[in-house]
Amino acid sequence: MTMIIRRVMISLVFCLWALSAAVGQHAAANKQERKLNTAAIEQMLGMKGQENEGEYKITVPQHDLNVEVDGFKIIPPMGLGSWAAFSPAPKGAILMGDIVVKENEIGPVQQVIINNGLTLTGLHNHFVRDRPGVMFMHIAGNGSEEHLAKGVKAVLDKVTELRGGDPGKATAQQVQNSLDVQRLTAILGQSGEMNSGIYKVTIGRPDVKLQEHGQQVSTFMGFNTWASWQGSPERAAVAGDFAMLEDEVAPVIKALVENGIEVVAVHNHMVHEEPRIFFLHYWGVGPAEKLATGLKAALDQTGKAQEGH
Structure with missing residues (x-):
């Protein structure tokens, strides 16, 4: 009887191994099929x-x-x-x-x-x-x-x-920018890139695993928070977008408005996303450090595990 049980167990282990291998091969084939043309x-x-x-x-x-x-x-x-x-x-x-x-x-x-x-x-x-x-x-x-x-x-x-x-x-243009980007980086805790006089910081949401129609949506696909800066330390302009979970919407708006940054749009980018994501556009004009401090206050109302890209 013991021998029979042992043989049955060996057969089950072999079957599970074969099934696992088949699943792995199928997943690999699907991954290969999903490669973009x-x-x-x-x-x-x-x-x-x-x-x-x-x-x-x-x-x-x-x-x-x-x-x-x-x-x-x-x-x-x-x-x-x-x-x-x-x-x-x-x-x-x-x-x-x-x-x-x-x-x-x-x-x-x-x-x-x-x-x-x-x-x-x-x-x-x-x-x-x-x-x-x-x-x-x-x-x-x-x-x-x-x-x-x-x-x-x-x-x-x-x-x-x-x-x-x-x-x-058409002809590309540039703007003047004398901002202290190292100071902005220190306040925001995020670094960016300079392009044609615009200093842009792009921030991902790795704490949120977003899907649209069951497919993963990445920062590269437009799921991010960002801020673009121009001007001088005394009078700067910042424009950008917040990607927010539903419970983050009110705290982010409150932080921006209380710090003198205008909320100019609240909207969606997707219709079948899980979890629900709201996007907010803002515009601020004033001393650069004051704007950066206000923006950081709003960032602190969103996912704590954000990372720069």
Whole structure:
């Protein structure tokens, strides 16, 4: 009887080992199948992008828009760029993106989004008192890389048609920046990068495992908090976005407002995300250290495990 039991146990162990090996091989095959066809995306869009850990993003800076807010010139690194990011999925890819449009472009661009099988998931502003007024249109989609890239291409082409030229090919501009970025880094606890006179700090949310349609959404796909700075220590401007869990919304708004930073928009970027994520745009003008201190107070109301990228 003991021998029979021993044989049965050996058989069960072998079966479990075989099942584990099969599952591992299946997972590996699925992972290989989910690799993005970036060549197809590039060919369809006619432009090259940036690849990061299996994801892919194209960016179109809006150099053609001469936007001003409270005497500060808003250039692409200050939050004036269209982008589309692709992430692998079991049946192709998922798409997330943000398209910059002037107010008279909203209707025509929306029509192109719908006609190409994409989804409009958000429409909002980044600024107030901006001249001319600009809006930001979030898009999403699921399907093959070719299908999604074709839709993005149609949207970008429509913007080019309405503007009478490709925004990304207009002359790039710079702004003056004499800020003490080391002091800002010390206050915020985060470092950034300088681009065309804009000092930008991008902060991830590694404490939140976000999914859209069951797929992981990364910082690269637009899930982050960020701040862009320009000006002087005496009079600086800061603009940016907070990514917040639902219980963080009220404390973040309170901290910003109490520190003299305007909340200019509260909105969503996604519609099927888990957990729910809210995004908040803010704008502040004043002494740089005062703004940084206020921004840090708001950051402290969000996940404690944030990290810079």
